[in-house]
Amino acid sequence: MTTTTTYIAFLRAVNVAGRTVKMERLRALFGELGLDGVRSYIQSGNVFFTTDEPDRAALTRRIEEHLEEALGFPVPVLLRTVEEVGAVLAAEPFAGIEATPDVRLVVNFLTEPLPADFPVPYTSPKGDYEVIGADAGTAYVVVHLRDGRWTAPANLFGKSYRGSATARFLHTTVKILAAARKPS
Incomplete structure (x- = not known):
């Protein structure tokens, strides 16, 4: 049985010090990874999505690598479930x-x-x-x-x-x- 998890990705160093990323672009990058229901909140790098991927550490690495490749700078990603933030x-x-x-x-x-x-x-x-x-x-x-x-x-x-x-x-x-x- 697969479990779907809703994550909040708190991104570090997005839209600070000359690193401007429009949220539309950020949502598209998450979508390219096959993540579902991708949404964002304000310009400081908060992205919500759902996935059935069970390995949070591997998912985090995959997101970080994709963002760095696409944006040209590292973006630390801190994933938390909705329940954890609650x-x-x-x-x-x-x-x-x-x-x-x-x-x-x-x-x-x-x-x-x-x-x-x-x-x-x-x-x-x-x-x-x-x-x-x-x-x-x-x-x-x-x-x-x-x-x-x-x-x-x-x-x-x-x-x-x-x-x-x-x-x-x-x-x-x-x-x-x-x-x-x-x-x-």
Whole structure:
């Protein structure tokens, strides 16, 4: 019996720093891979699709290779099922913390767990961000804007972290999940 899974592909480094990819093109690239029901949400690289392909790691590699070949630059892909993203939000990782004009709540999707020696909770030396929690595939970060700005540090999780991460604001993650749950 084949099981069909709906995935949300969180893409890193799409539509930043001169790497512009129209969502129509991105959807077409996913479609070229034989994925079904391909849709996207906003310009930051969020793609939904269904597949009966059972090996998530192989699927991730296949998508990454296809995107790099077609776009000319690497695009780390972080696949999560709709159920996994729902569970992240249902756990209310930011309970009791309010988003304000100077505070942002950020969900960081990870390709691998944080290093064992990374202390959680963690507050940056300048106090501009706090890693308040993490699990194997996600880190929860509270960002304190300075003069209305936030510059993500290059090594948010320390130099020993070898994985990739891509961040979405909590409110955006809620909207992404709602859009992914809508029938195509």
